[in-house]
Structures are given as C-alpha cells and as structure tokens.
Amino acid sequence: MPDAWAVGVVLIPFFIWRERNSRLFEAIERQPAASFHALLSSIKEISFSFKRPVRNQADLLCARLLHIPILPCPRQVIQEVWWSRPLVGWVKLNSDGCSLGNPGRAGAGGILRDVTAIPIGAFGIFLGISSNILAEFSAVLHGILLAKEKGVTCLWIECDSTAVWMAFQGRSIPWQTFYLLSRPDGSIKLYEFVVILGAFTVVLAQIPSFHSLRHINLLSLILCLTYSICATAASVYIGNSNKGPPKDYSVQGNPDNRIFNAFNGIAIIATAYGNGMIPEIQATIAPPVKGKMFKGLCVCYVVVIITFFGVSISGYWAFGNQAAGTLLTNFFSNGEPLVPKWFLYIINALTFIQVAPVGLVYLQPTNEILERMFADPQKGEFSKRNVVPRLISRSISIAMATLIAAMLPFFGDINGVIGAFGFIPLDFVLPVIFYNITFRPTKLSPIFWLNTFIATVFSVVAVISAVAAVRQITLDAGTYRLFANV
Incomplete structure (x- = not known):
C-alpha cells in the first residue's frame, strides 16, 4: 500500500x-x-x-x-532478546557500527556496563564516509579506549560482527577464514563449520587401517613444514613493515591471572610436543627398538623445534602480547589483511589439509577398539561383513565428537586440559621413570637423581597446570553458550 x-x-x-x-x-x-x-x-x-x-x-x-490485489500481513514473531550480565569484576562493552550505502555515511556507538547493569560510559561518533566493516571495528576500538580511560582492566566485548570476532578473539578455523575473506559479513556460524569438518572427517575415516595412512602422514609432514615457513615469513614481513600493531611485550593481567595463564600455557605447549610421546617412551626400551626409536625421536623433535618455535618466536616478535592463540588471525588489521589475500588462502588451505590427517591418526585407537568389537577377522578387509560395521561405528563416533565440538568450542582450553592431564605426565614424567626402571642407575649416580628431580618437578607442574586449565574452562564457560558462534 x-x-x-x-x-x-x-x-x-x-x-x-x-x-x-x-x-x-x-x-x-x-x-x-x-x-x-x-x-x-x-x-x-x-x-x-x-x-x-x-x-x-x-x-x-x-x-x-x-480493487488493488493485496497480500496478507505476515505474522509477527516475537523474539526474546536479553542482555546478560558480565562476570563479577568485569565490564561489558556492547558496540555497533553501520554505514549507509557501504561505503557511505557511517557511525559507531557503544556502552559500558558492569555487573550491576549500571552504565559507566557511552559514546557515539560520526565516522564520515566509511564501510560497514570499518565502522564495526571503529566501534570496538573506541569502546576499548573508553574502557581504558575509565580504568577498566577486565573487558568483555559483545558485538554482532563475525569479522571483528575473528580478528579480536583469535579462535577462527581455516575453513571459516576462507568464508570470511570472501564474505566478511557472512551469516554461517562456527558450529556449522565444525559440522562441515565432521562430515569431511567421516569420509576420510573410512580408510581401513593405520598402514594406509603412511603416505598421508608424509603429506602431513610436508604441509606442516610449508605452513610453518609461510607463517614465519608472514610474521617477519609484517614485523618489518609499518602495517603491524605497535609492539608491546609487557605481561598483562593481575599476578594471579599471570601465574595461572603461565601454567595453562605450559600445558598447551606440552600438547604441541605430544607428537613425540610414543617415540620418546619407546626410546627407553631395550634394543633393537631403542635404536630405531631414538632416531625417530630426534627427527620428531627437530621438526617440532622448526615448526613450533619458528612460528611462536616470529609471531611474538611481530605482534607482542597481541599475538593470538591462532597466529593467522593476527594477519588482519581493522578487517583488512596485512598480507595478500591469495597468501592467506594458501596458508589456510595448508592448515585445513593438515588437520585432516592429524585427526585420522588420533582416531586410530578408537578405530582399533571398534574393529575388535564389530569386525570379523575371518572375513576380508573390504568384505560386506566388515565394511558395513566399520562405516556405521566410525561414523557414529565421529558424529558424537563433532556434536561435542560444536556444542563446546573450547579449542584452546581443551588443549590445556589434554596437556595437563595427558601430555605433561607422558612426555616429561614417564620417560625418565622408565629410564630408571629399564637401566637401573645406582642411587649414587647423578643421572638417577636428575631423572627423579625431573619427574618430581613436572609432576608438580602437571597438577598446577591441571588446576589452571580447569580454571580457564570455568572462566570461559561464563561467556559461552551451547553452539556459541565464537
């Protein structure tokens, strides 16, 4: 009308x-x-x-x-929208920005409120001619500056821009980055990307045995080295240019948070070293396994040192304390890539392809248990009797893991828990204990007491790291909801 x-x-x-x-x-x-x-x-x-x-x-x-044709008025749907309080001691920033025309006349605004819901600051600014994405980033940045003026030390940012979350939270995953690069204002959620990966993993999981993965493992090694070289080169490039943020190497947070975050970081690092767990333990066994596994252990740690330390050191040098848990998210500034888009596509593709074989390796223990329960060793590997149970059992196990991952996207926090409860004891405690048991050095020898000291220290580290990891999950649980789009 x-x-x-x-x-x-x-x-x-x-x-x-x-x-x-x-x-x-x-x-x-x-x-x-x-x-x-x-x-x-x-x-x-x-x-x-x-x-x-x-x-x-x-x-x-x-x-x-x-006599003008009319349409019935669509039914109005009432959607409940509420504001949730931040944690005690925190201040929540709600911000938004928009552009009329994209680009066009743009503005941004925001409000700061504490746990009592009382406003402690607000702002509204005109940005001139700008785009939607820059308006969203400007709103968050002005809110952070206002919070700093008010003396806020724990800030909880809440906005409706996926690209802003990707840049500030450092929790994006490679296939999500592809989508956000091509469609910054896209509507696909994180849990939907998790489901897509789960469906892809279901297909790859049908590879029947561990031995058929040897070529995939070689490909995974090549991809890992290529990704690390690319990420290190990009960090050095950004660090030497004027595109990156100002370098600040100060440690943030109060003393309690610093201590717990340090031990949580140790647990996450232990998870990164977890690939050397099996050859490290087997290197302490008597010959002939010892010699072969020791060589494998040396190769494993050379690769880990090149990949892990190369990326972490160059990333921290380039971005300081702004370095995110996923370094690739630091390659954006105000929604714009700091390196060419084609480079980001390549490096994220390497990461995506790398994740698949690693997931298959970690699925092998579960697959072996399922094979023993449902497979018939008298039948052929590709017989209908074994293919059908394998397809059903592996698909169900991956579907359950995908559901949990989509419901609870605590990617970094889960790494801390796995490292604290699993990899620190298995990587740093059990090997030295096995050495003392296998080779039985005398109690007067330095090697015995050195191994005992290492086992004791890292046992204490494991306990404290476990507390720190569980504490971090507890804190993050207050900001997450099931199927959250983080």
Whole structure:
C-alpha cells in the first residue's frame, strides 16, 4: 500500500494540472466526477502490479475500493532478546557500527556496563564516509579506549560482527577464514563449520587401517613444514613493515591471572610436543627398538623445534602480547589483511589439509577398539561383513565428537586440559621413570637423581597446570553458550 499512496501523490497534481490546461488552452471542461474516476482508474492500473501486505484498516479499505490485489500481513514473531550480565569484576562493552550505502555515511556507538547493569560510559561518533566493516571495528576500538580511560582492566566485548570476532578473539578455523575473506559479513556460524569438518572427517575415516595412512602422514609432514615457513615469513614481513600493531611485550593481567595463564600455557605447549610421546617412551626400551626409536625421536623433535618455535618466536616478535592463540588471525588489521589475500588462502588451505590427517591418526585407537568389537577377522578387509560395521561405528563416533565440538568450542582450553592431564605426565614424567626402571642407575649416580628431580618437578607442574586449565574452562564457560558462534 505505500506504493499505491506514492502513486496517488504523484498522479493527483498531474491530473489537476492537466485539467487546468484543458480548460485554459483547449476550452474542454470535464465533470469533476469524470476526472475523479479517471484518476482512480490510473491509480488502479499502475498499482495493480504492486502486491504489498496490508498493515492497517485504512489500507485495507483503500485497496478494496481500488480493487488493488493485496497480500496478507505476515505474522509477527516475537523474539526474546536479553542482555546478560558480565562476570563479577568485569565490564561489558556492547558496540555497533553501520554505514549507509557501504561505503557511505557511517557511525559507531557503544556502552559500558558492569555487573550491576549500571552504565559507566557511552559514546557515539560520526565516522564520515566509511564501510560497514570499518565502522564495526571503529566501534570496538573506541569502546576499548573508553574502557581504558575509565580504568577498566577486565573487558568483555559483545558485538554482532563475525569479522571483528575473528580478528579480536583469535579462535577462527581455516575453513571459516576462507568464508570470511570472501564474505566478511557472512551469516554461517562456527558450529556449522565444525559440522562441515565432521562430515569431511567421516569420509576420510573410512580408510581401513593405520598402514594406509603412511603416505598421508608424509603429506602431513610436508604441509606442516610449508605452513610453518609461510607463517614465519608472514610474521617477519609484517614485523618489518609499518602495517603491524605497535609492539608491546609487557605481561598483562593481575599476578594471579599471570601465574595461572603461565601454567595453562605450559600445558598447551606440552600438547604441541605430544607428537613425540610414543617415540620418546619407546626410546627407553631395550634394543633393537631403542635404536630405531631414538632416531625417530630426534627427527620428531627437530621438526617440532622448526615448526613450533619458528612460528611462536616470529609471531611474538611481530605482534607482542597481541599475538593470538591462532597466529593467522593476527594477519588482519581493522578487517583488512596485512598480507595478500591469495597468501592467506594458501596458508589456510595448508592448515585445513593438515588437520585432516592429524585427526585420522588420533582416531586410530578408537578405530582399533571398534574393529575388535564389530569386525570379523575371518572375513576380508573390504568384505560386506566388515565394511558395513566399520562405516556405521566410525561414523557414529565421529558424529558424537563433532556434536561435542560444536556444542563446546573450547579449542584452546581443551588443549590445556589434554596437556595437563595427558601430555605433561607422558612426555616429561614417564620417560625418565622408565629410564630408571629399564637401566637401573645406582642411587649414587647423578643421572638417577636428575631423572627423579625431573619427574618430581613436572609432576608438580602437571597438577598446577591441571588446576589452571580447569580454571580457564570455568572462566570461559561464563561467556559461552551451547553452539556459541565464537
């Protein structure tokens, strides 16, 4: 109906002007009723192509008089929206930015509130001609500066821009980055990407045995080295240019948080070293396994040192304490990539392809248990008797893991828990204990007491790291919801 009203507003002055000219210059006088009916016919003819919902009684009456087709008004859906309080001691920043035209006249605003919901600061700014993504980032950045002026030390940022979350949280995953690079304002959520990866893993998981993964493991090694070289080169490039953020190497947070975060970081680092666990333990066993596994252990740690320390040191040098848990998210600034987009596509593709074989390796223990329960060793590996149970059991196990991952996206926190409860004891405690048991050095020898000291120290580290990891999950649980789009 707004279109019909607009047509009437245009046609009425036109008909009045035409009638005036007819009487003045052509000496033709029409009856007012005839002119009125001609006007209604024109409105009806033009408005016939407009089909709009009727929203009030006046529109309905006019539409019926003019015989204009109408659509029923869509049912209004009431959606409950609420503001959740931040944790005690925290301040929440709610911000938003928009651009009329994208790019066009843009503005940004935000408000700071504490746990009592009392506003402690607010702002609204005009940004001139800008884009939506820059307006969103400007809103968050101005909010952070305002929080700093107010003396806020624990800030909880809440906004509706996926690209802003990707840049500030450092929790994006490679296939999500592809989507955000091509569509910064896309609507696909994180848990939907997790489901996509789960479906991809279900297909790869049907590889029947561990031995058939040896070529995939070689490919994984090549991809890992290539990714590390690319990430290190990008960090060095950004660090040497003026594109990166100002370097700040200070340690942030209060003393308690610093201590717990340090031990949680140790647990995460232990998880990164976890690939050397099996050859490290087997290197302490008697020959001939010892010799082969020791060589494998040396190769393993050379690769880990090159990949892990190369990326972590260059990343910390380039970005300081702004370095994110996923370094790739630091390659963006204000929503714009600091390196060419094609480079980001390549490096994220390497990461994505790398994740798949690593996941398959860690699935092998579960697959072996399922094979023993449901497979028939008397039948062939590709027989219907074994293929069907393998397909069903592995698909169900991956579906359950995918559901949990989508519901609880604590990626970094889970690494801390795994490192504290699993990899620190298995990587740093058990090997030295096995050495003392296997080779039985005398209690007067330095090696015995060195191994005992290492086992004791890292046992204490494991306990404290476990507490820190569980504490971090507890803190993050207050900001997460099931199937959260973090």
